[in-house]
Amino acid sequence: MSTSTDAIATDGPRADWRGWAALVVLMLPVLLVSMDNTILNFALPAIARDLEPSAAAQLWIIDAYSLVLAGLLVTAGSLGDRIGRRRILLTGAIGFTLVSVAAAFAPTAEWLIAARAAMGIFGAALMPSTMSLLRSTFRHREQRRIAIAAWAGMWAAGGALGPIIGGFLIENLPWQSVFLIAVPILALMLLLAPFFVRESRDPQPGPVDGWGIVLSMFALGPLAYGIKEIAVAGWIGIVPVFIGLVFGWLFVRRQRRIPHPMLDLSLFRRPKFSGSLVVNLCCIMAYIGFLYFVSQHLQMIAGLSPMLAGIALIPGAVMSIASGFLVTPFASRFPASRVVPAVLVIAVAGLLLVAIAGADDVWMLVWAFVLMGAGAGAAQTVSGELIISSAPPEKAGAASAISETAYEFGAVLGTSILGGLLTAWYRSTLVIPSGVPTDAAAHARETLAGAMNEADELGGSVGAALREAATVAFDGGVVATCLIGAVLLALACVVSAATLGRSRLSAPR
Structure with a gap:
């Protein structure tokens, strides 16, 4: 583990056509999992009308997947290092496909939440494997830089394309189609991966750390759940947060003492590693939080069809892909501590x-x-x-899992904290017009979708007044949510300027 990662990546052999074919294959689960974080935002109104979940259940439908996935990412990455990253990838793909079919035929909100949680189990096997397999496939640093840019671009594209594809599916097909879309994508990956993706694992993995696996699950799961509960239900969520922190401390303590730890904790002492994690966490949180409210506003307030609402987001989706490639020449010439804050200012402006x-x-x-x-x-x-360049190649799976945990926690926090804040603002500021029946008023206070449904049923001047009141309350929460997102990205600017130093994408660090 003392070998220089940069030297290995620079001096290693260049990948041939099979390596680039493997990159295309590995982009399929990246696209799917990142879409899954946002595609339900557009399907949620249709699900709400059909299954009638409460406001809390609506957040759980979105968050159950990310919460379970976040709790298992470190475990899945470590297992991939030991038993084979491609094997873990294929296992996750098979399970994800089967559970997606079960979610599509959910008869109740509770069934759907359970299916989403099961999807998180297999999703945890997909994402760390893709990044670590890229690391083992592209040993030449310049090629690895391009591959990781493609990975990040596909992740951003999936998050942006989720609402677009979701809008198309919801407008033309039942909401169940947003889950069934996983079947052809993963079936294609399962067909191609054995031919193009080479197996890789840690040559000296050491024994499986059973206690470490348990401690990591009991640390990340309750922590993510507690943060969600604080946003939705108030300070009662501090209890699971405390439990998560205790188990997290026990996990770190164990990793420092055993000879073959699941995670190389020394990585966190590298400022560029920790700083980059914070940047990714804040970016995903703000990004997902933005999509959470804009998808609802475009459909339920602006009155766009799901398809038109998705089309409205195409320019941003294209830009999220293109910017990952456009920034690399600048990142090769200028320090990351200048490049990252500069591009984050653009997001803050949005x-x-x-x-x-x-x-x-x-x-x-x-x-x-x-x-x-x-x-x-x-x-x-x-x-x-x-x-990824901070990790030794033999620990690529575990390091990738840390990176993915930041991504998934960002997705959880985006919907839980920013989405929870939006919901709390909406409920506290909604003024029910006179003439609205008590039952209708209760439904209207639950969610924006409930208010719009009741407004349509009431009709006339009372329905119009309820629609206007719900619009004012919701858009007030949008302003507050955007301000908090801007603060998060400003924090990421400060962290990146202070921690990334003079790192460049093409110069040894």
Whole structure:
């Protein structure tokens, strides 16, 4: 583990055509898992009308997947290092496909939440494997830089394409289709991976750390759950947060004492590694939080069909992909401590645009998402390369799992904290017009979808008044959410400027 990672990556052989074919194959699960974080935002109104979940259940439908996945990422990455990363990838793909079919035929909200949690189990096997397999496939540093840029671009693209594809599916097919889309994507990967993706593992993995696996699960799971509960239910969530922190301390304590730890904790002492993790966490949190409210606003307030709402986000999706490649020449010439803050300022501008101008203008939301995509996509490309280059090749799976945990916690926090704040603002500021029946008022206070459904049923001047009141309350929460997202990205600017130093993508560090 004392071998220089950069030297290995620079001096290693260049990948041939099979390596680039493997990159294409590995992008399929990346696209799917990142889409899964956002595609339900557009399907949620249809699910709400069909299954009638409460506001808390709506958040659980979105978050159950990410919460379980976050708790298992470190375990899955460590197991991949030991028993084979491709084997873990294929196992996750098979399980994810089967559970996606079960989710598509969920008769109740509770069934759907359980299926989403099961998807998280197998999703945890997919993501760390893709990054670590890229690391073992592309040993030449310049090729690895391109591969990681493609990985980050596909992740950003999946998050942006989720609402677009979701909008198309919801407009033309039942909401169940958003789950069934996983079947052809993963079936194609299962067909091609054995031919193009080479197996890799840690040559000296040491024994499986059973206690470490248990401690990591009991640390990450309750921590993510507690953060979600604080956002939705208040300070009662501090109990699972405390439990998670205790188990986290026990996990760290054990990893420092055993001869073959699951994670090389010395990585966290490297400022560029830890700083890059913070950047990714804040970017994903702001990005997912933005998509959470904009998907609802475009459909339920602006009145766009799911398809048109998805089309409105295409420019931002394209920019999130393109910016990852456009930033690499600048990141090769200038220090990351300058490049990352510069591109994050662009994303901050997108959020402030909504916070200052409001969410009334659809074209303004389109431009705001373009700015968000440009800044977040570029920042994650640079920070993602710095994260993976800090790990020894034999620990690529575990290091990738740390990176993925930051991504997934960002997704959880984006919907839990920013989404929970939006829900709390909406409920506290919604003024029910006179003439609205008690039952209808209760439904309207639960969610924006409930208010709009009740407004449609009431009709007339009372229905119009309820619709207007719900719009005002929701858009007020949008302004507050955007301000908090801007603060998060500003924090990421400060952290990146202070920790990334003079690192460049093409120069030895």
